[in-house]
Amino acid sequence: MRIAVLTGPERFEIAQVPPPEIAPDQVLVRVRACGVCTSELPAWRGDPAGDYPRHLGHEVSGTITLVGAEAGSFTAGDPVGVWVTSHGFAEYVAVKAAHCRPAGDVPLDEALAEPLACAVNAVEETDVRLGDDVVLIGAGFMGNLVQKLVRLRGVRHLVVADTRPDALERARDLGTTRVVDVRVESLPDVVGELTGGRGADVTFECTGGQAALDVAGDVTRMSGKIVLVGFHQGGPRSVNLAYWNWMAFDIVNAHYRDIDTIMRGMTVGMRLLASGVLSLDTLVTHRFPLEEIDAAFRAVQDKPTGFVKATVTLD
Template identity: 70%
Template sequence: MRIAVLRGPEAFEVVEAPVPVPRPDEVLIRVAVSGVCASELEPWLTGPPAGEERHLGHEVSGVVAEVGADVTGLAVGDRVGAWVTERGFAEYVAVRAAYCVPAGAGPLDLALAEPVACAVNAVEAADVRLGDDVVVIGAGFMGNLVQQLAALRGPRQLVVADARADALERAAALGATRVVDVTREHLPDVVRSLTDGRGADLTLECTGTQAALTACGETTRMSGRIAVVGYHQGAERTIPLAFWNWMAFDLVNAHFRDVGVIMRGMAVGMRLHAAGRLSLDRLVSHRFPLAEIDRAFAALRDKPAGFVKAVITFPEAG
């Protein structure tokens, strides 16, 4: 089989490797799609330590090709989303059967169960409440997912902010009550004008940038909630902690490492997706074959016009 191996900065090599043999509690998945996650951008940019290599890829969906001796509830031919921690940029991956969820009947390149789980768990942890005034900072892939899921909770205002016109157009189409181009409008002023001067009950930061983190404290009301959904990597971030203390913000780290939480989020997300309550139709914008994986990561880095999400596809598996 073919697998992408990160050898250096911005340098994958596609090599031949043995097809994994599933253990008794595992299944072998013929990968149909593997998403390019923002959390993997920094490792791609910097490369592994000298003399080492890395096997990235954790947003996998595909078709069960083989089942281990102890596996029940899954069969060859089943379409699944899977939670894996590495080696997802490959034609096959072995994974515990317990870490798979049904992917539904739709296109597998839209059944991105792992990132959907991140959004599901973030919205649940942030505790969006009926009638809340909610701000989502960032209208990229994760922001779009969070926006849709927050809308299911019944907020009064659902304001989405970004600097890109195409992203704001997409957020409006997904049902935002107000979009804010932060290059033209002052987000805190807009939010106050919509909330009787109070500020947002909840602000969800979905970009992983310092500017968005700073804006959270400026848009959220006293004793409101701030959820850090974006993945922060690279340079250290700063916040005016004395002000945030004074404002009595409820801070939510919307990142999860407990496998049970991740799997529940995947199951819930795929149920909503299969039922048409969570749409990914416009969110997978760039598709690349495995041989062009560096181009996929470059698209994530550069965010060309219309970019939302890049995936690596293996069409023969679908």
Template identity: 45%
Template sequence: MKAAAIYGPGDVRVLDIDRPAPEPGEVLVEVKACGLCSSELGMWADPAFKTEEPIFFGHEVSGVVAELGEGASRFAVGDRVTIFTDRGGYAEYVAVPEAWAVRLDAGTPFDWALGEPIGCAMNGAARSGIEVGDTVALIGVGFMGGLILQGARLKGASRIIAVDARPESLALARALGADVVVDASKEDAARRILELTGGEGADVVIEATGKQGALDAATDAARIRGRLIIFGYHQGGKRTIDVQAWNWKGLDVVNAHERDPQAYLKGIRTGIKLLEASQLTVAPLLSHYFELKDINAAFRTAASKPDGFLKAVVTF
């Protein structure tokens, strides 16, 4: 089968390898879609990244059950699923424990049902502590920000202030129902949030970029005894924080990422239910599609972010 592995910066190769056989309690999934994650982009773009062995990667996977391992009984061959995996989803097939698969309705498009990022965003919204009536400031409205914006509304936020600097992200925020959109390329985002909240700051500020500037703005934009949610995936070096401001404001700071597979799966199940009930939308967040043979072009596109870019998906 064909599978992609990263060898070094800017070097992803599509190889011919043996098709995996599902072990007892596993299902073999024929991959139909795998989203490109910014955490993978960090490896691809980092000139200091090194690996002695090729890394088979890709974890935002949906597809069709192709084979059952001994004792696997939750699914049948032909069932549509999205999965949690760390075993290399940029491949024609991937095997995972059957407990790591979530069933999809017959009409759910595979590219919409990228379970891992959906679950990550729903878990982030759950950990945000948003209460009915809260004013929420969201800094960063890319693919993940677009998901968590919807999660914030479902949690009961009465007012959402969305901040970004890219025209496509600002348009996305409007389309998803943000009450106010702030163009960070034209004005100071934290100052504008303070103006919009009568000088108090937002009840909950969600930083969803993984960048130092957004972390600084989030600190400034949060109200006294507010909540600062670090949802962006911070990579590429250390960050600095204004601990004095955090102390003085008495902020509750939450790093809203999960690493426990069971927590991930809970978020995936929640997100898929919302998606299939038309309470969560994914289609407007997907902008660029690639075949597996063009995976390096997918990474180049994600790194350069051309006009209109939000999310790259590899389809099979």
């Protein structure tokens, strides 16, 4: 089978290797698509240097082709979204049956169960409530997923902030009370006006950058929740901890490592997707064949106009 192997900074090579063998509790999945996650960019760029070869890819969907003797109720031909931690940019992956969720009739290049689980868990664990006022900072792929899910909760105001005009236009199309271009408007002023000076009940930080942390505390009410959805890599981040202490913020770290929590998020997310309550059809915007995987990563890095999500697809 073909598999993309990262052999150096910004350099994948396509290798030919035998398909993986499966354990009794595993299934063999023919990969249809694997999303490129922003968290993988540092590895692609070569951080840390010299740690090669690497096998990236963890946002996998595909079709089961072989079922282990203890793999439960799945059968060959079942379309699934799966959770793996690596080796996803390949024609086949071996995965525990317990880490697969049915995809139904959803197009498989949109059945990205792993990032969907992350967004579901961020909203569920935060316990967004009916009538809440919500601010969402960052209108990329994860921000869009969180926005879609928050709207299902029946909030009062949903304010989305970003710096990119195309991202703000997309957020507006997905349904908001207000979009804010933070290059030209004050997000705290807009939130204060909408909430009568009270501030947001919940603020989702979906950028992974310092600038969003700088403003998150200024738009959240006393004893409100600040949710860290963005993946903060690289150097240390800072917050005005004295102010955050005084405001008694509830900080939710929406990065879960407990497998049961991840699987619950996948179950909920794939149910919503398979039932048509939720759709990713406008969010998967860039598709690349395996041989062009470096171009897929470059698109994630450069974010051309209209970009939301890149996947590597295999026919």
